Amino acid sequence: xxxxxxxxxxxWEEMRDKLRKWREDNCRNSEQIVDVGEELISDHGSKLGDxxxxxxxxxxxxxxxxxxxxxxxxxxxxxxKQFPDSHRVKRLSxxxxxxxxxxxxxxxxxxxILQDDPTNTAARKRxxxxxxxxxxxxxxxxxxxxxxxxxxxxxxxWHELSELYINEHDYGKAxxxxxxxxxTNPHNHxxxxxxxxxxxxxxxxxxxxxxxxxFAQALRLNNRNMRALFGLYMSASHxxxxxxxxxxxxxxxxxxxxxxxxxxNRAYKLAGRGTKENKCSMKAVEEMLDSMQITxx
Amino acid sequence: xxxxxxxxxAYVKMYLHACLFPRCGVNGLLLSSASPxxxxxxxxxxxxxxxxxxxxxxxxxxxxTQVDVWCSQTQQRIVGYYQAxxxxxxxxxxxCALKIADKxxxxxxxxxxxxxxxxxxxxxxxxxxxxxxxxxxxxxxxxDKHTIMLRQWEETRAxxxxxxxxxxxxxxxxxxxxxxxxxxxxxxxKLNNKILELASPANGNV
Numbered sequence: 001x002x003x004x005x006x007x008x009x010x011x012w013e014e015m016r017d018k019l020r021k022w023r024e025d026n027c028r029n030s031e032q033i034v035d036v037g038e039e040l041i042s043d044h045g046s047k048l049g050d051x052x053x054x055x056x057x058x059x060x061x062x063x064x065x066x067x068x069x070x071x072x073x074x075x076x077x078x079x080x081k082q083f084p085d086s087h088r089v090k091r092l093s094x095x096x097x098x099x100x101x102x103x104x105x106x107x108x109x110x111x112x113i114l115q116d117d118p119t120n121t122a123a124r125k126r127x128x129x130x131x132x133x134x135x136x137x138x139x140x141x142x143x144x145x146x147x148x149x150x151x152x153x154x155x156x157x158w159h160e161l162s163e164l165y166i167n168e169h170d171y172g173k174a175x176x177x178x179x180x181x182x183x184t185n186p187h188n189h190x191x192x193x194x195x196x197x198x199x200x201x202x203x204x205x206x207x208x209x210x211x212x213x214x215f216a217q218a219l220r221l222n223n224r225n226m227r228a229l230f231g232l233y234m235s236a237s238h239x240x241x242x243x244x245x246x247x248x249x250x251x252x253x254x255x256x257x258x259x260x261x262x263x264x265n266r267a268y269k270l271a272g273r274g275t276k277e278n279k280c281s282m283k284a285v286e287e288m289l290d291s292m293q294i295t296x297x
Numbered sequence: 298x299x300x301x302x303x304x305x306x307a308y309v310k311m312y313l314h315a316c317l318f319p320r321c322g323v324n325g326l327l328l329s330s331a332s333p334x335x336x337x338x339x340x341x342x343x344x345x346x347x348x349x350x351x352x353x354x355x356x357x358x359x360x361x362t363q364v365d366v367w368c369s370q371t372q373q374r375i376v377g378y379y380q381a382x383x384x385x386x387x388x389x390x391x392x393c394a395l396k397i398a399d400k401x402x403x404x405x406x407x408x409x410x411x412x413x414x415x416x417x418x419x420x421x422x423x424x425x426x427x428x429x430x431x432x433x434x435x436x437x438x439x440x441d442k443h444t445i446m447l448r449q450w451e452e453t454r455a456x457x458x459x460x461x462x463x464x465x466x467x468x469x470x471x472x473x474x475x476x477x478x479x480x481x482x483x484x485x486x487k488l489n490n491k492i493l494e495l496a497s498p499a500n501g502n503v
Contacts (some may be wrong), residue, residue: 028320133384135384135386135387166350166352166353167322167352169352169392169393194350196355197350197353197354197355197356198353200353200354200355201352201353201354201355203354211355226476226477226479227355227356227476230355230356230359230476231355234355234358234359235355267479268479271479271480283366283367283370285363287366287370
């Protein structure tokens with residue numbers, strides 16, 4: 001089988017830089033990381049200098065994701081040799097046990113870390129992940145809430161909590177988490193759009209109007225967000241079709257929906273140029289927009 | 298209740314969808330282009346929908362509407378719903394699965410709800426890792442295994458494994474991916490052609 005460097009015609013420096021980029025962007029493309037990382041370590045390990053340790057960590061976690069316990073153990077052993085008393089390495093040992101579904105043993109590792117260092121956030125988050133993996137969502141939610149009382153600025157935790165609430169259909173609490181995230185990340189169009197989706201799901205006129213506003217806000221922050229565009233179209237259409245709204249609100253929302261429909265059509269026409277592939281989806285969108293226009297007027 | 302037959306194309310795409318997003322819950326719609334007599338259902342195709350926020354309404358509604366439109370353009374109809382949970386050990390239908398399946402059964406009496414059993418997925422499954430439910434007296438109950446048919450299961454399984462090994466599952470486009478890049482085709486014509494090629498008699502399959 002051809003090596004990564006042969007297949008893509010890259011040298012070891014490019015491979016190292018790619019791994020760094022994936023680390024910085026927090027990508028979870030584990031199969032690629034394993035392919036590139038394994039080759040880099042075995043063929044060019046000596047050239048990596050001190051970078052080698054963080055690469056061992058990155059590759060080890062990716063290996064767990066791909067059920068490559070052999071590779072994970074190799075990386076872990078190197079790290080243990082170099083950093084014998086490290087909590088960070090202990091956490092990796094725990095993660096390996098989690099991957100093997102030996103949750104009780106993993107928990108012992110994390111509790112030992114927390115005994116030594118009660119502020120170790122990584123160990124606490126791993127314990128919550130174990131609860132999630134075991135399907136104990138209620139406990140995971142409770143622990144995560146407790147964690148956030150102490151570490152109120154942890155964005156990743158707020159987002160994880162919002163996901164847990166969404167899965168549990170607790171949309172009110174999910175919305176609260178997303179509100180926290182929007183406050184601290186006002187330019188993030190994804191949080192606006194997710195918040196709008198939650199509000200839409202909650203339903204009712206007031207929530208629909210809020211959802212429309214936040215879809216619009218998401219579009220202001222990123223005018224290529226198709227979900228926000230469709231969301232704006234659908235929320236405005238539903239408001240316009242509601243018997244509870246007055247004439248002015250109806251008129252305004254028909255206008256918003258019309259604008260969104262135009263934008264959607266434009267986007268699809270642009271996307272459709274030159275590719276035969278998505279003709280089906282294009283036609284489907286056109287017809288859908290046509291039929292919804294008819295029901296609104 | 299009647300028999301249900303799952304085509305190679307529908308099974309393979311569903312399977313590849315679950316394999317493409319192993320850490321997420323995924324769902325999709327089951328389609329039929331045939332109407333055999335006697336209440337039997339023949340699932341001839343599927344449309345993979347989401348791999349995130351399965352229980353949020355707007356994108357699900359959008360996808361249902363678009364697939365509906367596409368179906369009426371192509372003489373197909375939505376006959377069921379499939380889902381694979383993120384937690385592989387839990388293959389029970391979630392409330393949102395039941396809701397969507399309910400909606401589908403409003404339009405089609407013999408609608409099916411199919412859960413992929415992540416814990417049972419392996420390259421040498423003797424039986425397909427799926428659990429099916431049908432609607433009876435407004436509840437979803439387990440369907441009798443003997444009424445579920447997958448013609449040429451071994452060939453289907455071989456095709457699914459082959460496509461997984463050669464990385465073809467990365468070609469699969471679900472509705473979520475389509476919204477990230479609308480030049481991608483959620484009807485998956487490319488993948489359909491590949492499956493057809495692999496299933497054709499020229500490849501030694503019947």
